[in-house]
Amino acid sequence: xxxxxxxxxxxxxxxxKTRGFWLSICLFPAIIVLAVQIPLLIEKKGLxxxxxxxxxxxxxxxxxxxxxxxxxxxxxVEAALRAFAxxxxxxxxxxxxxxxxxxxxxxxxxxxxxxxWSQVRGFVPPRPRFVEVDPPVQSAATAGLDVVAEALRPWLxxxxxxxxxxxxxPLFAAVLIPADLPAQAAxxxxxxxxxxxxxxxxxxxxLADTALLDLIEGTxxxxxxxxxxxxxxxxxxxxxxxxxxxxxxxxLNPKKAVGEEQVGGADRLRQWLPSAFVYLLWVAIxxxxxxxxxxxxxxKSNRIIEVLLSSVTPGELMVGxxxxxxxxxxxxxxxxxxxxxxxxxxxSLGLTSAPAAATGPLARLPLEVAEILQTTxxxxxxxxxxxxxxxxxxxxxxxxxxxxxxxxxxQSFMGVIVVLLMVxxxxxxxxxxxxxxxxxxxxxxxxxxxxxxxxxxxxxxxPLRDVVGTLILLIAFTGxxxxxxxxxxxxGVLRTGQPPKLVELLRWLRRP
Amino acid sequence: xxxxCQPAGRRITHPLPVSPVALQLSxxxxxxxxxxxxxxLCLTVPTGCVYGFLGPNGAGKTTxxxxxxxxxxxxxxxxxxxxxxxxxxxxxRLGYLPEEKGLYKKMRAWAVIAYFATLKGLSQAAAKRRxxxxxERYGLKDFADARTEALSKGMGxxxxxxxxxxxxxxxxxxxxPFSGLDPVNQTVMEEIITxxxxxxxxxxxxxxxxxxxxxxCDRLVLIARGRKLFDGTPDEARRTLPRRVRLTxxxxxxxxxxxxxxxxxxxxxxxxxxLQLHDxxxxxxxxxxxxxxxxxxxxxxxEEPTLHDVFVKLVGPEATEARFR
Numbered sequence: 001x002x003x004x005x006x007x008x009x010x011x012x013x014x015x016x017k018t019r020g021f022w023l024s025i026c027l028f029p030a031i032i033v034l035a036v037q038i039p040l041l042i043e044k045k046g047l048x049x050x051x052x053x054x055x056x057x058x059x060x061x062x063x064x065x066x067x068x069x070x071x072x073x074x075x076x077v078e079a080a081l082r083a084f085a086x087x088x089x090x091x092x093x094x095x096x097x098x099x100x101x102x103x104x105x106x107x108x109x110x111x112x113x114x115x116x117w118s119q120v121r122g123f124v125p126p127r128p129r130f131v132e133v134d135p136p137v138q139s140a141a142t143a144g145l146d147v148v149a150e151a152l153r154p155w156l157x158x159x160x161x162x163x164x165x166x167x168x169x170p171l172f173a174a175v176l177i178p179a180d181l182p183a184q185a186a187x188x189x190x191x192x193x194x195x196x197x198x199x200x201x202x203x204x205x206x207l208a209d210t211a212l213l214d215l216i217e218g219t220x221x222x223x224x225x226x227x228x229x230x231x232x233x234x235x236x237x238x239x240x241x242x243x244x245x246x247x248x249x250x251x252l253n254p255k256k257a258v259g260e261e262q263v264g265g266a267d268r269l270r271q272w273l274p275s276a277f278v279y280l281l282w283v284a285i286x287x288x289x290x291x292x293x294x295x296x297x298x299x300k301s302n303r304i305i306e307v308l309l310s311s312v313t314p315g316e317l318m319v320g321x322x323x324x325x326x327x328x329x330x331x332x333x334x335x336x337x338x339x340x341x342x343x344x345x346x347x348s349l350g351l352t353s354a355p356a357a358a359t360g361p362l363a364r365l366p367l368e369v370a371e372i373l374q375t376t377x378x379x380x381x382x383x384x385x386x387x388x389x390x391x392x393x394x395x396x397x398x399x400x401x402x403x404x405x406x407x408x409x410x411q412s413f414m415g416v417i418v419v420l421l422m423v424x425x426x427x428x429x430x431x432x433x434x435x436x437x438x439x440x441x442x443x444x445x446x447x448x449x450x451x452x453x454x455x456x457x458x459x460x461x462x463p464l465r466d467v468v469g470t471l472i473l474l475i476a477f478t479g480x481x482x483x484x485x486x487x488x489x490x491x492g493v494l495r496t497g498q499p500p501k502l503v504e505l506l507r508w509l510r511r512p
Numbered sequence: 513x514x515x516x517c518q519p520a521g522r523r524i525t526h527p528l529p530v531s532p533v534a535l536q537l538s539x540x541x542x543x544x545x546x547x548x549x550x551x552x553l554c555l556t557v558p559t560g561c562v563y564g565f566l567g568p569n570g571a572g573k574t575t576x577x578x579x580x581x582x583x584x585x586x587x588x589x590x591x592x593x594x595x596x597x598x599x600x601x602x603x604x605r606l607g608y609l610p611e612e613k614g615l616y617k618k619m620r621a622w623a624v625i626a627y628f629a630t631l632k633g634l635s636q637a638a639a640k641r642r643x644x645x646x647x648e649r650y651g652l653k654d655f656a657d658a659r660t661e662a663l664s665k666g667m668g669x670x671x672x673x674x675x676x677x678x679x680x681x682x683x684x685x686x687x688x689p690f691s692g693l694d695p696v697n698q699t700v701m702e703e704i705i706t707x708x709x710x711x712x713x714x715x716x717x718x719x720x721x722x723x724x725x726x727x728x729c730d731r732l733v734l735i736a737r738g739r740k741l742f743d744g745t746p747d748e749a750r751r752t753l754p755r756r757v758r759l760t761x762x763x764x765x766x767x768x769x770x771x772x773x774x775x776x777x778x779x780x781x782x783x784x785x786x787l788q789l790h791d792x793x794x795x796x797x798x799x800x801x802x803x804x805x806x807x808x809x810x811x812x813x814x815e816e817p818t819l820h821d822v823f824v825k826l827v828g829p830e831a832t833e834a835r836f837r
Contacts, residue, residue: 006630014618302614307676310581310608311631313600494583 002318003312011324015291016331024287025332026282049127050172051164052212053135053155055148057179061220065175068219070131080126096422130212130255133162133171137243147178149203156203173204173212177220185224270372270459271432277382278428278456280336284452286421288329289397295321296401296493297410312491322394329390337379344370372459381458388474389451393417395481402492403499413499424452435460444470447477484509516648531595533560534683534714535580540589542575542738549575549737552589557716557731559682562709564725564732565718566819567828572738573718577687580716581608594683604633607681611688611718613669617661622647624660625675632679639678646674650700666697673704681766684708686717690724702728722819732819733828741826746819753825754788757798760810761785773797783810794803 015021025111058061117273135141137151154160161168176183177200184197200220202213217314229236253267299305308317373379404410431440435457442455444462450470454462491508492500500508527813535557542550550572557563561780566575578584580591582599594602625643630636647656650670658667669692678686689705690698705728708715719725725732726746734749736741742749754775759765765785769777775795778786787798802809 003631014616018618075727150595298616302616303612303618304614305609306578306583306610306612307608307628307672308631309583310599310606310610311603311628494578 001318004323005244006334007308007317007326008322008327009319011295011321012327014333015295015325015328019334021291024181025335028283028336029495045392049135049166049412050130050185050209050212051162051169052130052173053140053152053162053171054132054175054177055135056177057141057145058177058181059179061177061181061223065216065219066345068215069132072215073236076129077125081123084123114270117233119262130163130172130215132284133164136160136162136171136173145178145201149174149176149418152203154240154388156205172206173202175212175216176201176203181220182224182227192261198306231312266271268370270376273369274308274378274456275428275432276458278424278452281335281382281389281452281455282384282421282428284329284336285393287332288390289393289417290328290395293319293397293401293410293414294407295325296398297404297407300402302409309494314493315486317493318489319485321398325394326387327391333386341373345372345426348359350373376459378458385451388478390477392448392451392474392481393421395478395485399485399488399492402489403495403505405499406453407414409499411495420448423450424456427453428456431456432460436462436466441466445473449472450474487511515538532559533557534561534594535591535716536592537576538590538789540576540579540591542572542584543587544610548585548677548738550579553648553735553738555733555743557714557738559708559714561688561730562705562713562715562717562728564715565724565735566720566722566732566823567718567724567735570722570737571735573735574687575738576735577608577685577718578715579631580685580765581606598717600820604679605682607632607676607679607684609673609676609684609689611674611691615660615668615672618659620657621652621663621671622656622785624671625678628675629678634679639777642678642680646678647671652675666693669693670697673701677704677708681713683714684716686715688719689717690719690721696723710824722823726819734823736827742822749819749822750817751791753821754790754792754794756815757787757789757795758801758815759785759787759807759812761802761807762810763805763807765807767797767805768801771801773799792798 022459042431050348054062054065056065135152137148139151140148143151155162155171158170158175160171178198180197181200185200192457200217204213226236228485229239255332299308305317312320326457382394397414400409400413400417404413427439427443431443431453435442440457443449444457448471454467454470456493487509488505491511530613533556535555537553538554553572553576564569565576567573575584579586580599582591582593582723590597591599594605596602597608611790616627617626619627621696622643625646626634626636626639629639629642634642644656647653652667652670652674655667655750660671663671667792669689672688673686676686687707689701693701700726702724705717717728724756728748729741732747732749733740734815740754757779757800759784762783765777768774768787773790774783774787775790778788780786789795789798797815799812
């Protein structure tokens, strides 16, 4: 045992010293943070302000479009303000409005409160998304739309820039509305054939960002419909109100006590949080298995193995390596989970000091996660399944590594294990939907998947038979794998030349 | 000459009782399927002896050494190392340098030596102290803190040898310790072996280079195709071949062939002739006969057979391969 510990210690110390180890420690949380932050960042900073030209020959639609764009802009400010309120220090009177779920009427709010959002401390409103500019060509006011479109081409192609408040900018789009557009409108629109009228012209070389087109098209259609209602003597406000008709729906969980059946955010979280832990388990096992493979191959390809085997038995060497790498893996996991707990604790601390009303649903997330971690078997199960899952896959990897001479040789065999490991990653997202269904149950009883699938089911109260049965099977299978790995390792590490065939491996298993 | 393995005056530093035999192999055979790597090998290595393992490639040297260390088990036969049937039971008293050399690339030189020493039972602190001590003594002081991947091949090999002897083992097994070393480092390697001998340690080393065996070995064993061809002192080895006289002349040398004591005459290029002598023949008598026969000599030398000659004779055509190494 002393020798196994010495080997484990070296293995641990050398792994922990490598740059790759610390990279993988930092990389995983970094990826998670980035995955959340990047879309937000793109939303916030990524899209530039677009400048467009609006030429309306009807003389009626332009104000409607401008009003719709202004409202849309207002909603963006409102959304930003809400997001700000979730994380910013508590401030009166905004928090009240922001925490309520009703749609904020900014102008009304500004009027009644005698203040406006620009006075909220620390809040920077997002840049406007669309800004209208005057047509850069003289003909715009009078000439035919075809002439205007032709004249605008150099700007639309980006060859010339338009003057804006913030300096010269490229022209994003030109919206040209013919005078007879209302007359061209048909019900339904598909009646319009290939030779039909062109209608509203939207000129832009950017085919991906269709937000402006969607908005204008929606607004114009709504306006034309409103007029159609009015012509037929219908109250358009009433029609719109009727279209909002909704039947109430409540999610209820029969397993909960009477009066508490209503499914809230915490319940959904409880169902989905295990998936996060399955992913963590997967990443951890996969990363550590790679480390183990590299370490075995290094000793084998450098022939250090012979010196080692003149000092220790193959069994001691294998156990030492398994323990050393496991220690490195546990360090990595402890760092991740420790960081998670710290962040949760820090966030909860900030939240408990603010009035409950001030906390939005997203802001309560840390508290809920913390509560779930405290009240369920998630963390202990994670520890247990990590150890067993690690030993199982480590056994496979160490046996595999011992038969290969170079990392390259090993990679092709690693492919098989990777494919095997992909399955729980795929099932991870749909097992929570039916955690005790036939698929989840069947996969649970396949030992290589037991750690992942059972981890996925842990908060769904799986039947005791599944929990205990799969655990016993997993322990037995892991024992078998380690025994076989020991047999293969002892012969494999000293072997040079071609990797053995499967038949040969089976013979090694039987050799005394 | 060095015949005895334990001359008086040698300092024996190991406190353990010293058995007169360090290693005993009896009827050791190792087969891989139909292939016999080692065939009924018997060998006795006295304590304090430097024992050379000679033989062409694939002779079974490495297999034998691995069996001695219990890295692999013999198919039949018994091996007793330092009085124990199991090398692992006495592992802390053994040192081993394998044929193919390699080190942990990212570890520092001192750390590698210290690590292997701790695996042989030294404490961490003692192992570290010993590592620095050895690196300094054998000229690697400046590289003690370098990663082994930054060392030259020769330096790396020295580090590995030092790692094999860091725990001051009683019995050191070196597989091809000279291969890949430049002449300067070969000298250092010889120094390490000489130092081990001076302190009464038992050393087995395998080699292809006869010059090293000649200079260092107290005894040697010659193996080919898994079988022992010769086992004894270098002198005994040389005596298995007739002595020779070489002379250079343009005269007719045929009369020399009939002299008593001359076993054979062979012509070598550029007027050189080689006479093989019987054991008791005197080269002086040949020289006298040359004068008598009025053979004009440009050179005359009486040569002891070298181990290389012994090797070539005993191993035969297989040795050709070894000679070019």
